[in-house]
Amino acid sequence: MSATMEDIRDHGRGHHHDTVDRSGTPLVDMRDISIAFGGIHAVDHASIDLYSGEVVALLGHNGAGKSTLIKILSGAYKRDSGEIFVRGEKASIGNPRDAKAYGIETIYQTLALADNVDAAANLFLGREIMTPWGTLDDGAMEAEARKVMGRLNPNFRRFKEPVKALSGGQRQSVAIARAILFNAKILIMDEPTAALGPQETAQVADLIKELKKEDIGIFLISHDIHDVFDLSDRVVVMKNGQVVGSARTEDVTKDEVLGMIILGKCPPGATPGPGAMKE
Amino acid sequence: MSEATSDTSLTRSGPTAGVGGFKGFMRATEIDTRMLGMIGALLVIWVGFHILSGGTFLTPRNLWNLSVQTASVGVMATGMVLVIVTRNIDLSVGSILGVTGMIMAVAQTQYFTPMLGYDSGLVWIATLATGLVCGLLIGGLQGFVIAYLGVPAFIVTLGGLLVWRGGAWWVASGRTIPLTDENFKLLGGGSDGSxxxxxxxxxxxxxxxxxxxxxxxxxxxxxxxxxxxxxxxxxxxxxxxxxxxxxxxxxxxxxxxxxxxxxxxxxxxxxxxxxxxxxxxxxxYAVPVLLFIGVGIVMTFIAKRTRFGRYVFAIGGNPEAAELAGINTKRVTLMVFALMGMLAAVAAAISTARLSSATNAQGTLDELYTIAAAVIGGTSLAGGAGTIAGAMLGALVMQSLQSGMVLLGMDTPLQNIVVGAVLVVAVWLDTIYRRRAA
Incomplete structure (x- = not known):
């Protein structure tokens, strides 16, 4: 019986109404970005943008270049060429610290947590609260951690334990808390629900909706269209390091997006990119 | 199980509510079980040697000597904790001890004493400062090669083991240099240095x-x-x-x-x-012991209460995550090795002052005792875990074994066999403990 439901959803257009205002300057505008590793063009002249309060799903197979493109934005990789604009101004992002200064926060697929220290230490890693004497203010950090974690995951109590002792969902909430703790304007989520159960996945979906309301722009990266289709306002598909095309989610179906991912074939509702199949 | 943990820490009346017996006691007092185990092992060793030696081990004299003998390796073990926590190793500390000891002795006898006058109060300060700066530079150089040139720490410090031992010989052409300054000798203990x-x-x-x-x-x-x-x-x-x-x-x-x-x-x-x-x-209390304890307190403070210490542990737990969090991991690594070099110089001051002279072979094999002390003290070679206090206790355990065996009149080869075996068994037990705890 749920099969019919699935069918209707799979073949219907993106069912939520697009309310994003795209008339002004984009929050993020990455233009003509390229990076190569040992002669392989991991990202090949890719352009992508993101507006305030918008969720853009970046889709593609493993190795399509989506994670690499986004790691350039988060400062983990240095691009070979291309430019990044944040709120219309040219941004120089050379390392993760630069990116954070622009309000760009990233939740990595691996979560990038230091497993041997506790949740508060992870939340404030690199941005510790200090006492007037220049020492770590662990009390203040734990108090802040309790506040933000209380919002995300009210049942979370294990503040004194190293994060390796936590469950997958708890670790995920620590990583998310770290990203939103410092007033992120641009949030990058790499496979945010890959390691989660259904309940935790729903929690993440609720959180994304809430962050949208706060005018945060969000990149959702996934190789699985089902994870992100219903959450996104726009989809961008990458293949072999190039952008196949982009489309408002309400203008395309899941099958059409699958066609873009697998074949690189751009449907009528989408704007083709340099990686689109030529006919 | 996880639910139970969260519930107990929720209770305002205290974290022990709902957990009884030994476990509850340990949690309420926040005593580290691993630390308790080490203290237990130390007591077993002490009582064992006391009985075997016919009542000569647990005497004030022997315990006092034990404390002085532990100081030099113990000081270095506190630094080795941070090195190992960052997933590195330093095989050169014994040689750095040798070369900085030799530099201090030469600087004192040839420059500071003639310049400042015999037994001037400044001589020991100048000597110690020279040693500390040299240790810092040597450690910093190794750290630079490791962090910025990307040569593995094992290789860099293995090279350092040879280089600085050779350097120690070269500083004084292999001669033994007796110290001239009586104040400096106080750093080594003895009746005056207490x-x-x-x-x-x-x-x-x-x-x-x-x-x-x-x-x-x-x-x-x-x-x-x-x-x-x-x-x-x-x-x-x-x-x-x-x-x-x-x-x-x-x-x-x-x-x-x-x-x-x-x-x-x-x-x-x-x-x-x-x-x-x-x-x-x-x-x-002997001066070197107070110095050892002082170093231990400062190092614990650095490890627990400073940004640098936090980063050291974060890098050990997940280097990639630390990098992505915006931590300058290369600089932290360099600083860890520089600090290690400086602590080797402190150890050199202690052991040079204790012998009243610098010899070419000083500190030979100390790197192994230092690493063993850190590892016996619960520092994980996989990185990310270890405590300064544990390493200090580890140094005391190692020294207790050695002193005890000397007291029993055991042959040196047999002593080495025992120390080697104990190291392996200690780490094996620790592995079991970790697996249970995880």
């Missing part, structure tokens, strides 16, 4: 004040953020244990008395009349 009974009690009193104030400050901090308080009985218990330890140690070092002739000389020098039944002049 602070006597009165000062030992003063040190103990200061330590007690710090322990009590520290406990109160921790309570205030918890209150400030409305975190669950440690139960009062648990607080009182841990305080009592620490105070007993401080008082006990002070009583032991104070009950080691200067032997007759030394005491007489001391009395003459200080104009004390010799009473009936002989003099009772205590050694008290």
């Amino acid at each position: 602070i006597g009974a009165t000062w030992s009690w003063i040190v103990a009193a200061v330590a007690i004040v710090f322990i009590v104030v520290g406990a109160l400050a921790a309570r205030r901090q918890r209150k400030r953020f409305k975190f669950a308080q440690k139960p009062v009985w648990a607080e009182a218990f841990t305080l009592a244990i620490s105070l007993i330890a401080v008082v006990g140690a002070t009583m032991i070092v104070n009950s080691y008395l200067l032997p007759g002739p030394l005491a007489r000389r001391y009395a003459e020098a200080n104009g004390i009349a010799v009473p009936e039944g002989g003099l009772e002049i205590s050694f008290g």
Whole structure:
């Protein structure tokens, strides 16, 4: 019986109404970005943008270049060429610290947590609260951690334990808390629900909706269209390091997006990119 | 299971609610079980040697000597913890000890004493400062090659092991250099390099004040953020244990008395009349031991309360995550090795002063004892885990084994066999403990 439901959803257009205002300057505008590793063009002249309060799903197979493109934005990789604009101004992002200064926060697929220290230490890693004497203010950090974690995951109590002792969902909430703790304007989520159960996945979906309301722009990266289709306002598909095309989610179906991912074939509702199949 | 944990820490009445027995006791008092195990092992070793040696191990004299002998390797072990926590290793510390010891001896005899005058109060300061700067530079250079040029620490410090040992020879063409400055020699201990009974009690009193104030400050901090308080009985218990330890140690070092002739000389020098039944002049804490404890406190502070320390552990836990969090991991790595080099120089000052001279072979094999002390003290070679206090205890365990075997008159080869075997068994037990805890 749920099969019919699935069918209707799979073949219907993106069912939520697009309310994003795209008339002004984009929050993020990455233009003509390229990076190569040992002669392989991991990202090949890719352009992508993101507006305030918008969720853009970046889709593609493993190795399509989506994670690499986004790691350039988060400062983990240095691009070979291309430019990044944040709120219309040219941004120089050379390392993760630069990116954070622009309000760009990233939740990595691996979560990038230091497993041997506790949740508060992870939340404030690199941005510790200090006492007037220049020492770590662990009390203040734990108090802040309790506040933000209380919002995300009210049942979370294990503040004194190293994060390796936590469950997958708890670790995920620590990583998310770290990203939103410092007033992120641009949030990058790499496979945010890959390691989660259904309940935790729903929690993440609720959180994304809430962050949208706060005018945060969000990149959702996934190789699985089902994870992100219903959450996104726009989809961008990458293949072999190039952008196949982009489309408002309400203008395309899941099958059409699958066609873009697998074949690189751009449907009528989408704007083709340099990686689109030529006919 | 995880639910139970969350529930107990929720309870405002105290973290022990709902958990009884030994486990609850350990949690309330926040005593580290691994630390407790180590103290247990140490006591077993001590009592064992005491019985085997026919009652000569647990004497004030032997324990005092043990404390002095532990100081040099112990100081280096505190630095080795941070090196190993960042997933590195330093095989060169014994050689750095050798070369900085030699530099200090040469600088003192050839430059500082002639320049500043015999027994000027500045000589020892200048000597020590020279050694510390050299250690810092040597460690920093190795750290630079490791962090910025990307050569593995094992190789860089293996090279350093040879380079700095050769350097030690080269500084003085292989000669043994006797020290000239009496003040500097105090760093090595001995009857002069000990602070006597009165000062030992003063040190103990200061330590007690710090322990009590520290406990109160921790309570205030918890209150400030409305975190669950440690139960009062648990607080009182841990305080009592620490105070007993401080008082006990002070009583032991104070009950080691200067032997007759030394005491007489001391009395003459200080104009004390010799009473009936002989003099009772205590050694008290030895200067190198106080230095060792001081280094331990400073290193614990660095590891737990500073940004640098936090980054060291984060890098050890997940280097990639640390990098992505915006931490300059290369700089932290360089600093860890520079700090290690400086601590090797402190150890060099202690051991040079203790021998009253610098020799070419000084510190040979110390890198292995240092690494062993850190690892026995619970530092994980996989990185990310370890405590300064554990390494200090580890150094004491290693030295207890060695001293005990010397006391029993065991042959050197057999001593090596035992030490090697103990190291392997200790790490094996620790592996089992970790697997259980995880």
